[in-house]
Amino acid sequence: MKVLGIETSCDETGVAVYDTDTGLRAHALYSQIALHAEYGGVVPELASRDHVRKLLPLIRQTLADAGLGIDELDGVAYTAGPGLVGALLVGAGVARAVAWALDLPAVAVHHMEGHLLAPLMEDDPLGRPEPPFVALLVSGGHTQLIHVEAIGRYRLLGETLDDAAGEAFDKTAKLMGLPYPGGPQLAALAEQGRPGAFKFARPMTDRPGLDFSFSGLKTQVLLAWQGSDQSDTTRADIARGFEDAVVDTLAIKCQRALDEAGCDTLVVAGGVGANRRLRAKLQDMAARRGGRVSFPRPAFCTDNGAMIAYAGALRLQAGQHVDESVRVTPRWDMATLEAV
Known part of the structure; x- marks a missing residue:
């Protein structure tokens, strides 16, 4: 067909x-x-x-x-x-x-x-992921964790209560003066930043549950930016601190979701799924669990x-x-x- x-x-x-x-x-x-x-x-x-x-x-x-x-x-x-x-x-x-x-x-x-379903199109040496698995849908408009019991049978495990992760990337980039669309530019800038130079909270990871919230993180970044010298070096360091906070938060929640669903297969999709640091973090997490994670190609x-x-x-x-x-x-x- x-x-x-x-x-x-x-x-x-x-x-x-x-x-x-x-x-x-x-x-x-x-x-x-x-x-x-x-x-x-x-x-x-x-x-x-x-x-x-x-x-x-x-x-x-x-x-x-x-x-x-x-x-x-x-x-x-x-x-x-x-x-x-x-x-x-x-x-x-x-x-x-x-x-x-x-x-x-x-x-x-x-x-x-x-x-x-986009990752299921890809050639995977381990074979196509079969349900049940957990899906992280992470984009400019959505941040959700879904238990995929079968194709077409989806159970929401957790979602963002305010900004989606991609939206938070875009808004954070804008408040630091990066041009539209800011998310990919902020991620590229974070590559030049020093890890640990700015440490931001991992929102809602200090309590049970699988929901997300990124609006407070965005406010932390704004305050750090306004109180800094606003140099190119500082901009890169803040971008790295922000990206690390988002990536760590997503990884922590994914691990909890896999535990709750009782499976070790994670499928990641959406625009933020192309983020290099997020991919590395989730691959490491899956390897430590003895599981697997599948992504679509960046395009x-x-x-x-x-x-x-x-x-x-x-x-x-x-x-x-x-x-x-x-x-x-x-x-x-x-x-x-x-x-x-």
Whole structure:
């Protein structure tokens, strides 16, 4: 089954073709970073309009890269939520139009399920991780620990009570004067910082539970920055202290989640999953437990069409599809999904 995947939940237009027999055939991604940079954040209306401009050319490019004609597709998958309603409607409208014109089944994919399943696309020397496992979904909009009992059967173990980890990275970078998008720039700056020069709290690790909170950490960084000489060296040291605090917090909570779920397999997905120090920390933690941790390649940590094509292919193979109406769900609880 050859499935076209379309992702337009926020500020990246992603398209891919996944073949259930041969794997990922092709994928393409257009980022709107340059468009939104002058505003310091995503402008929803501009995002929607840019998806309109870019989506059809990306579909043509991806099909050409896959060596396929559009009439060789067997199904269409699209992100239906969570996300920006206008951006979601662009992808849903195009996906439903393609499916209707070609008389193909279409399936609405949960954006975070796409992230969760992205590591399962990768070639892993230990084999594809099989449920049950614990998933850490860590991005600009979400920080969640999920017990994956089966594909489509998800139990929330813990989540952030305020800022997501990626959002905290972006806001911390902004308060120290780094340009948009700040998170990746802060992580790069942290590579130059001295470990231990600034020591920040590991929030909510001194009490039981699996929830997160990063707003207080952000405030600690602000106070440290305002009370410093604000030199380039100090900026790098603070960035390192902040990154270490976030990474340690995520690792501590992941270990607790594995204990609670009674398993030793961790799957990590989302934009912050590309962070080099987080990957090293979690790999070390998994090795000490005698377990394993799986990540998607860095290109598939951020929003992309490949994860949507893959998640959609699993559901289409299971006989799941949607009717011909164009519907999106900007707020969508992953626990309400059907099992595959």
